[in-house]
Amino acid sequence: MDPKEPVGAKQPHKKVLCIEDEHFIGELYQRALGNAGYDTILEVDGVKGLQLAQTDEFDIILLDLMVPNLTGIEILRALRDPTKTPHLKAKIIITTNLEQREDVKEDIEKQADGYIVKAEMTPKELVEFLTNIA
Amino acid sequence: MDYLSRTKRQYWIVLFVCFLIYNALIVGLWLLLHSLGSHFHVANDIALLICSVFGLLLMIVFSSIISKYLIEPLKAIWQLILHISPSGVAVPAPNIDSLKTGRELVANLAMQVYQLTAVAGQYGTKAADSELNNNFVANKLPLPLFILDSGETIIYANIAASDYIGTPVKDLTGKNFYMVMDMSFPSESTLDKWLKDVKANTATASMSWERVRLNVLDNHPTRLFDLAAFYNKDNPQNYETMLVLFDHTKQYSQDDQAVSFVALSVHELRTPLTLLRGYIEAFEEELGNEMNPDLKDFMQKMGATAQQLNAFVNNILNVARVDNDQLQLSLHEEKWDSIVESAITNIALRAKVRGIKLESHIEPGLPTVGVDRLSIYEVLNNLIDNAIKYSNDSKVIKIDAHLTHEGMIETTVQDFGVGISPNIMSNLFTKFYRDHRNRSQIGGTGLGLYLSKAIVSAHGGNIWVRSTLGQGSIFGFTLKPYTMLAEEIKNSDNKDIVRGAHGWIKNHSLYRR
Incomplete structure (x- = not known):
């Protein structure tokens, strides 16, 4: 919690796609990730988010489950379906504040690389979390 | 059998009515002949003869009526069997609705017969589209x-x-x-x-x-x-x-609504909390060095308060799960010292803003435990949080983990604060129970211990308390070592998912260790 504590090593050229409909949260994540050297693209809309993710330009995808036009779980399934997304190098991290039904949870456990409850982490802690997996 | 007795009753009524009418007619005729006899001098034996002949005729009429009623259901069943039989005789299906007696019996039998035909049809005897x-x-x-x-x-x-x-x-x-x-x-x-x-x-x-x-x-x-x-x-x-x-439309949508109300509330509370914690952190980062000590202290207290609120939101959610039998644990092998230490690190800020020091002693070489990291973390969080709340002016909380004689891992959280009076001790682990004396001074909901007990029990452990009024309390709980649970865990899936206090990462062991 010490503000002077360094936030891991800088992560040059790592690209993050943040699909998040709560704009203020997206902004905070973008700022913290930027401080750690990540390039972050914010996307509010589910359909556009999926299209962006499918360009396969990203190293990490932060995926909120409640986004307009296409739910996060649908995006996740589409990204893990080889007929829809032939190749994806990015790690997919589900970010949510919503409790999931057990069956949805099961799909997330099978298909995502990580899962966080947003309220449980400050943006800086999220960056630490990401440096550990990417 | 019900259909059969109903049919029997219908027959009984038909017979009874026929005999009644028959008797009434004979008696009526006899009386008529008697009254006429006195006028026209008809002999008694002639009257008897007339009555007998009349009675015989009536019997023929009534017998044909009765037999018509009796044969009706039988005829319907006969017609039904011929109708579906594969012999090729074109017999129309019986009109069951027009039956005056035994309608239910026949309808029931018809269903059985159709059913048998359907079964026979499955074996390829006969069933056309x-x-x-x-x-x-x-x-x-x-x-x-x-x-x-x-x-x-x-x-x-x-x-x-x-x-x-x-x-x-x-x-x-x-x-x-x-x-x-x-x-x-x-x-x-x-x-x-x-x-x-x-x-x-x-x-x-x-x-x-x-x-x-x-x-x-x-x-x-x-x-x-x-x-x-x-x-x-x-x-x-x-x-x-x-x-x-x-x-199951009704049942499933009710379930969804019950769960979604709590889930929705939790979501609505968590979103502003995420922002609050994010902004507090951003302020501390940007202005940390320029703020005077007072403001810096306020900032830390704000951060600690937001964390506390978040812990409460998690408690609500978990209590709803416990109450709906939806508390699902995913037990994995974990190092107990790392979990206790990470819980202490996380709550340290809340203790610090109250000037309380957390002292921990974890016995070296403890065996690994089989726990659901996320849930057991809540237990530690709740016990330490309570100790902070009820510490009063004492400034130390002791956290201790050791092996018991029975081979269980026991963890205790001890404060030196207000203590608990013996007569309320048994109610402590009940939902919404709080010590009345402290309600006005200390915030809380009475969910923490209730939840802790449920989680510890679900792990196969026990939770207990010892306390002396005015001297403080000690709460403890036991956990099974991993070896005891290994067999159970071996049979479940998701072995390679590491659960963290705030989420999980697949196949990864670095997080918060």
Whole structure:
């Protein structure tokens, strides 16, 4: 919690796609990730988010489950379906504040690389979390 | 048997009425002859003769009426059997509704006979498509039933199916099943995937799905049901797939609403909390060095308060889970010292803003434990949080973990604060219970200990308390070592998912260790 504590090593050229409909949260994540050297693209809309993710330009995808036009779980399934997304190098991290039904949870456990409850982490802690997996 | 006794009663009534009328007529005639006899001097024996002849005639009439009633159900059954028999004699189906006696009995027997025919039909004796459409059993079946051919075209839908999806039978048959039924399955396992798989690999198979949702047009209510499927490749009639729907719309939507209310509230609380914690952190980072010590202190307290609020939100959610029997634990092998230390690190800020020091002593070389990291973390969090709240002016909280004589891992949290009076000790682990004396001074909801007990019990451990009024309390709980739980855990899946206090990472062991 010490503000002077360094936030891991800088992560040059790592690209993050943040699909998040709560704009203020997206902004905070973008700022913290930027401080750690990540390039972050914010996307509010589910359909556009999926299209962006499918360009396969990203190293990490932060995926909120409640986004307009296409739910996060649908995006996740589409990204893990080889007929829809032939190749994806990015790690997919589900970010949510919503409790999931057990069956949805099961799909997330099978298909995502990580899962966080947003309220449980400050943006800086999220960056630490990401440096550990990417 | 009920139908039989009802028929018996009907016969009894018919016979009784006939005999009654018969007697009344004879007696009436006898009296008439008597009164006439006194005028026309008819001899008694002639009157008797007339009565006897009249009685004989009446008996013939009544007998024919009675036998007509008696034979009616029998005739219907005879007609029914001939109607469905494969002998080729064209006998029309009996009109069961017009029966005056034994209607229920015959209707019931008819159903049994039709059922038997249907079973016989399955063995290939006889059942034509047109027969199926008139099939009494399938149409009386109160469950929606679909039969599909090898191309997944509907070749039969019963009346219940037509009612259920609000489409007439004639608009269902001949259509592709997926065009008619737009279904959502709760997971990746879907009907079409299953069918593709069984068609490629097996001759017969059956399967069921729970919580299937039928996506209907705007003017129809959504349907939620369980779906059962039976697949038989070599069916001579090309009745390849049979589907039965079990409606649970009411029950499932109620479940969804109950869960979604808590889930929705939690979501609505967590979103502003996420922002609050994010902004506080940003302020500390940007202005940390420029703020005076007072402001810096306020900032830390704000951060600690937001964390506390978040812990409370988690408690609400978990209590709802416990109350709905939805607390699901995923037990994994963990190092207990790392969990205790990470819980202490996380709550340190809350202790610090109250000037309290957390002292921990973890016995070296403790065996690993089998725990659900996320849930057991809540227990530690709640116990330490309580100790902070009830510490009063004392400034130390001791956290200790050691091995008991029984080989369990025991963890204790000790404060030197207000203590608990003995008479309320037994109520401590009850929901919403709080010490009355402290209500006005100390915030809390009385959910923490209730929840901790539920979580510890679910791990197979025990939770306990010892306290002296005015000297402080010590709360402790035991956990089983991993070796004790290893067998159980071996049989469950998700072994390679590491759960963290705030989430999980697949196949990764670095996080918060």
